[in-house]
């Protein structure tokens with residue numbers, strides 16, 4: 283099954299539109315507050331170094347903007363030119379200085395040890411070569427630098443939730459076909475193994491999940507499909523939060539060891 287990454291070449295300014303497709307709004311309203319809140323807390327608590335941030339697969343800039351508002355010097359990179367245009371315009375409209383570049387995670391156009399922090403969120407399950415992307419993340423991080431990530435676990439539950447309910451079943455589907463391909467989802471142990479091969483030592487894993495029961499979630503998705511709930515309302519109804527449950531989405535951070 284071929285993943286449909288071309289869809290990100292079609293998104294332009296709709297990244298920031300209130301009525302954007304839920305594929306995008308779910309990132310903005312469900313995922314981004316949870317993951318940025320987690321990264322910020324960990325970076326502060328652990329006194330981890332950091333001023334320069336690279337956001338790999340930055341899309342329209344949801345995460346890049348949070349880091350920029352948090353006072354970091356941010357660079358974002360993505361292969362989708364239209365997404366980058368939207369990201370640049372939104373940053374400039376909001377007086378945020380973010381250096382957006384075109385490129386892929388497999389070949390980052392930065393010299394070794396350029397960044398204190400590299401973030402890569404909701405991207406690893408989309409890339410052509412996971413191992414190459416992780417090796418590039420490790421190469422561009424300074425020793426002691428932090429890799430912040432989130433991605434999707436490859437479990438029967440992620441197949442039901444993100445492939446069947448979200449993409450395949452017309453009664454509830456909200457995502458375009460093949461935006462996610464189950465075989466590309468990554469088990470935490472696999473990610474940890476690839477990271478450790480390149481000197482990225484994982485520190486923690488946390489789940490990203492909903493507080494609602496599955497029937498309530500299905501009812502909300504049906505209401506979205508019928509146009510009875512706005513994107514913001516459905517994001518609120520999903521009540522996505524940080525948790526111990528790694529069965530669908532998970533996040534974490536790793537530190538680049540100095541002995542690579």
Ligand SMILES: C[S@@+](CC[C@H](N)C(=O)[O-])C[C@H]1O[C@@H](n2cnc3c(N)ncnc32)[C@H](O)[C@@H]1O
Pocket residue numbers: 287290291309310338339340341342343344345359360361362365385386387388402403404405408409410
């Ligand atoms: C689900 S979106 C996530 C966007 C952003 N990180 C966020 O969470 O708001 C996936 C992004 O990954 C980008 N992408 C796909 N393949 C990539 C690759 N090989 N390297 C870097 N980015 C890639 C897409 O263009 C798209 O912007």
